[in-house]
Amino acid sequence: MKVGVLLPRSGFLAQPGQACQRGADIAQTLLPQLGFPIEILGADTESNPDVARSRTEKLIQDGAQVIVGAFDSGQTTAAAQVCEQRGVPLVVNIASAPQLTEQGYRTIFRNFPTSSALVGNGLALMKDLFAATGKTPKSAVFLHANDTFGQANKAALDKLFPTLSMPFAAPEAISYDPKAQDLAVEVAKARATGAELVIVTTRANDAIMIVREMVKQRFEPMAVVSPGSPGMYDEQFYKVLGKYSDYCITNLPWYDPKSALAQQVGKTFKEKFPSDRYEGYAFNIGFTFEAILVAADAFKRAGTGDPAVLLDALRQTNLSEKIMFGGPIQFDEKGQNNAIASACVQNFKLRPTVVLPKASAEADPVFPMPGWQKRA
Template sequence: MKMVNRRHFVAGSAVGAAILGVGAPLRPARAAQPLKVGLLLPLSGGLAREGQSCKRGAEVTPALLAEMGMPVQLMIADTETNIDTARTRAEKLIADGAQVLIGAFDSAHTLAVAQVCEQRGVPLIINIAAAPNITEQGFKTVFRNFPTAPKLVSEGLSLMKELFKATGTTPTKAVFLHNNDTFGTAMAGAVNKLFPTLDMPFPLVETISYDGAARDLAVEVGKAKSTGADLVLLVPHGDDCIRMIREMVKQRFEPKAVVSPGS
């Protein structure tokens, strides 16, 4: 039996929550016909680990909604971790009768889907995508069910202050590493803007971006180690996070903590 860890459960639950949110308006009508919900996820490619976790969470939802008198037909499409594919799959879901779309996990993919939904007049519920510009363009059919990067960062850094206060192990300085995709760049912008305003108990000495698709992160880890930071702030995706930690072990880079301000 395959075990589902906490990260997978949380990711899957986020999709389920989004679908439950779609179903809520149907409660008074007790609709007999199922609402056709198109779900866009990266089920293959670089974000497949996260996409498959979300899919598992989504698949349990129709039965729960049916018990509540809100039938849902779930139509799942694979974005293949590709912007153009996300766009074409969104168009196909709509052509196949989807009445609302949910997606698309990656911020860049979600923005592409949002443009399609706006053009076609079909609602899009953002299940996971933190880039704030998606909901800052005046779209009329796009609704956010996930916090923006500034919200994630402000709350994440505030929790770090509480964490280090409680443990009495405040680091002397931090280095920030982030994936250079749309999500990571949005998070980096939020960190650089908000960090100086939050009276953090340690300085941020350097920000380092990296290509999440790169197989070798030795240069980035070596650069982070050379700063002498004893705290690593990290905004990764699942697979590149694993490669990052393995490289840290290889280089014997042992900070007091590796913490994400929202990932």
């Protein structure tokens, strides 16, 4: 089976795109050993939706029977339009904008939560965090990128917040360009609110800039928490910020360290990338590997690359041997997997560590976080 893998391997999203690419590299090695013969055709979106559109066309012309991608909601939307026109399945690895599965497309299958699910699960886990530690912030501020992903998360927060009985008022939102080179003004605005909790929707580069500015401006809230965005668990975040990366919290879907498949993927990662840490790449690798597995499993059951038969096989997906937390991978009539669970992941000693739910916890949560100047 030829799988076209579409990712932002260059441009401002290169870091997560390259992390996702490692998931594709591992899939190319591991899946044939597990009985899923695949050939991966790669393409770089250059972090640009227009390029994503043209590269999707090229992958299909080159024989890709299914497209996997594309990390970013805007670029995935562009790919989805092409796949729908051409009748070729698209299996989404990472992209949460709700509209992807709300437009009536028949060729899209998303093994990733919508923004509503991400934010809803993320806010619920915040309440669990407050209950577990006996400490509750009285106010919050929301810093978010103003791209498709950030705006979708803001819309989800605005819609869900009144229904969740959070212990603080709806947070003031401060948006910024994710391509910005400096976020001093935005962090100063957040500091001026006097908020006890900083909620963020970021990627790695802007997450680094936000924390750097918070240290510089001596802005010390009780915590920096993300309800489901990347950045604060990425390897780049640890490498650049060191001790200042610790205690940041992300509530998000995460890999199950007890899963046999996750352990196989981790072992293959260490063989292919011996100088790197699996944990710093595991989220992007896990969802990319699972997306390719979904495609390969459907192809195996279909017995053909014929689009109509393959699409029908994808609709009947029921994969229980997987990497990420949650129930079996199944898709509803819109092509959405609704069984993906979230965990509360806190950085300890430069490592993303599960702290909630308690049954899966590797450590107890620390909240409030120690001040910047109190880090060892």
